[in-house]
Amino acid sequence: MSKTALEVAQEQLAMAAKYMNLEPQIYEMLKEPMRMVTVRIPVRMDDGSVQVFTGFRAQHNTALGPTRGGTRFHPEETADDVKALSLWMTMKNALNEIPNGGGKGGIIVDPDKLSKGELERLCRGYVRAIGPIIGAWKDFPGADIGTSAQTQSWMLDEWEAMNMHHEPGGISGKLMVLGGSEGRPEATSMGCLFATREVARVLGLEMNKLTAVVQGFGKVGWHLAKLYQRDGVKVLAVSDVNGGIYNPEGLDIIDVHDYAERTGTVVGYPKAQAIDNASLLELECGILAPCAVQNVITEENAPRIKAKMIIEGANGPTTPEAEEILIKNGVFIAPDIWANSGGTQVAHFERIQNLHDNRWTEEEVNAKLERIIGKVFKEIYKLHKEQNISMRLACWVRAITKVTEAMKARGWV
Structure with missing residues (x-):
């Protein structure tokens, strides 16, 4: 039985805490969010009926500053995922x-099954429901799976209407005309590209001699595949939720x-052969970039993965058990909290621009x-080498150290 995202995250935290000999009270503060809100959102549908949706907002830790993080619209969203x-x-x-803590939101919904009007009413209802706990200096939601610049713009408009003043820094991922940032659509993928270049450099590999397999062809996967191709990487395979396509000679990503x-869907693309998502992960390649969902690289399939490096475009795609196997097999893993941080970083840039009325x-x-x-x-690479620990553990040690310093400075622990 596969682990939940929360089980994986808490296991990663526990491993780092054990390595650091972290005080028990600090671990207790970090293993669960400081605040978790569940809301019920009534939405008038186009046929006149009312459908009630369940939404969540988690504010994990505010020691470093107000919380920030995306909002997911997904039919299988859970409180534990958030x-x-x-x-x-x-x-x-x-x-x-x-300088922010971690936040995350979500609604249990398939946005593709809603009309534009229904989706807008859901966005506005969600903001009204979580309104008391969000804002530019409290918690500022961004975009994620199932949301877009348009949904974020509706959320911003509702937030500003509720508060009767303009506050573009209160919501990130907006349309450009309302204060969105240049570079935002490709930000996560661009960060993954820069991460790939760094890994290739220390491994002594040249980008234009590498091959790549990208799982997921949504916001992150498609842009990353395009950027890889632009950098001279031969992209062998891509996939979406329906399945994948593979061409050993390389795909024309555009x-x-x-x-x-x-x-x-990418399925049925005439210039490639069909491949399922499971087999795609096991293709021989230089770069494997899981850019879809959590827990796709597991103890079961890790022994068959043949990539030289894994660039985690998704959050939590590799289980701890799988990671042990991969490291023993010499696979270099670029952990999610570093490799896919581009979206978070550019959302931060967006807020800075909003607060300064700058572009x-x-x-x-x-x-x-x-x-x-x-x-x-x-x-983190220096820490990884000097202390002979995994790249992920190096990331967690560095991050926990900083959060712990902030909590101690505030007198919390």
Whole structure:
């Protein structure tokens, strides 16, 4: 039976706590969110009926500052998933020098089954429900799976209407015209690209001689595959929820995306052969980038993974048991809280621009992102080498140390 995201996150925390000999009270503070809210959202549907949706918002830790994190609209969303993701967000923010704690939200819904009007009413209802606990200096929700710049813009409008003043820094991931940031659509993927370059450098590999397999062809996977191709990497396979496609000679990612836009899936793309998601993970390649959901690399399939490196574009794609096997087999893992931090980092940049009434160019955004990704990598790679610990443990040790310092400074522990 597979572990929940919360079980994986808490196991990662426990491993780091044991290694650090962390005081029990600090572990207790970090293993669960400081605040977890469940809300019920009535929405008037187009046919006149009322459907009630369940939503969540977790605020994991505020020692470093107000919480931040995305909002997921997914039919299988759970409270435990939201808790886990908020914990990971605390670690991601601390690791990547973002002065915020971790937050996360979600609604149990399939957004593809709602009309535009129903989706807008759901977004506005959610903001009304969590309104008392969010804001630019409390907790600022961003975009995630199932949400978009448009949903974030509706949320911002509802938030500002409730508070009767403009506050663009209260919601991130917005449309550009309302204060969104340049570089935001590709931010997570761009961060993954910069992470891949750093890993390739220390492994002595050249990007234009590498092959890649990308699981997931949504916001992160499609942009990452495109960026890899632009960097000279041959992308062998991609997949979405319906299945995957594989061409040993390499895929034309722009052409694949055009096909998926027309048909709704990559499946059936005529210039490649079909492959299922499980088999795709086991293809021989230089780079394996899981960019979909949690727990796809497990104790069961880890022995068959042949990639040189894993770039975790998704949150929590690798279980702790799988990681042990992969490390023994010489696979370099770029952990999620570093590798996919680009989206979080650019959301932070968006807030800075909003608070300063300023606008940065895409080149400025990407240059700042590349500099931070590189700086953090040097620190965690040094820790990984000096203490002979995994890259993930190095990330967690660095992040926990920073959060612990903040909690002690505040007199909490």
